[in-house]
Amino acid sequence: MDLIAVQGMIEDIDLRIEAERGDLLRLVAESNARTVAMMFRRERLMAALQSVSAEMQQDIEAAPGRDVRRSPAPFDAAQVPTAHPPYMPGRAAKLILDALEQAGAQGLSGGEVNEAVRNGGLSLDAAEKTKSRLKKAGLAEHDNRIKRWWAKGQGPANTASITEVRL
Numbered sequence: 001m002d003l004i005a006v007q008g009m010i011e012d013i014d015l016r017i018e019a020e021r022g023d024l025l026r027l028v029a030e031s032n033a034r035t036v037a038m039m040f041r042r043e044r045l046m047a048a049l050q051s052v053s054a055e056m057q058q059d060i061e062a063a064p065g066r067d068v069r070r071s072p073a074p075f076d077a078a079q080v081p082t083a084h085p086p087y088m089p090g091r092a093a094k095l096i097l098d099a100l101e102q103a104g105a106q107g108l109s110g111g112e113v114n115e116a117v118r119n120g121g122l123s124l125d126a127a128e129k130t131k132s133r134l135k136k137a138g139l140a141e142h143d144n145r146i147k148r149w150w151a152k153g154q155g156p157a158n159t160a161s162i163t164e165v166r167l
Contacts, residue, residue: 092130093139095120100140100151107148107155 099116100108108116110131117127131149134140141155142148150156 090130091120092117092122092126093134095122096127096130096134096149097139097151100149100154103150103154105150105154105156107150109147110149113149 095117096113099113103112113131114124114127117130118124131140131142135142139152141150141152143155148155
C-alpha cells in the first residue's frame with residue numbers, strides 16, 4: 001500500500017469516529033433532557049403530595065369528636081400478613097383444571113395436561129409453570145411414582161393399587 005492510501009484510510013476512520021461521537025453526544029443530550037423533565041415532574045408531584053397531605057391533616061384535626069392528642073394504636077405485627085396471597089388461576093389453570101375434571105379418577109399424564117394447555121393456544125412453558133402453581137395451591141394432585149395428575153379430591157386414595165393395575 002502506498003502512503004496516500006493509508007492516509008485516506010486514516011481520514012475515513014477519523015470521519016467515522018466523529019460521526020459516532022456526534023451520535024453519542026446527541027443521545028446523551030436527549031437522555032439528560034428526559035432526566036431533567038422527570039426530575040421537574042417529581043418535584044411537582046412532591047409539592048402536590050405535600051399540599052394534599054397538609055389539607056388531610058387539617059381535616060383530621062378539624063373533625064368533631066376526634067382527640068388529636070391521642071397517640072396512634074401500637075403496631076401489631078400479628079396483623080401484618082406474612083403468607084403469599086392465595087393463588088388466582090388464570091387461563092392455563094382453567095384449561096388444566098377442566099381437563100383434569102373431565103379425566104376424573106383416571107387422571108392425566110403430564111404430557112396430556114400439557115397438550116390440553118397447548119390446544120388452548122398457550123405455550124408449554126405456561127403449562128409447566130401452571131402445573132407447579134396448582135400443585136402448590138392444593139388445587140391439583142400429582143403422584144411422581146406413576147406420573148399422573150388429578151383435580152383436587154379426584155386422585156385415588158391408594159395409588160399403589162393403581163400402579164399395579166397399570167403395569
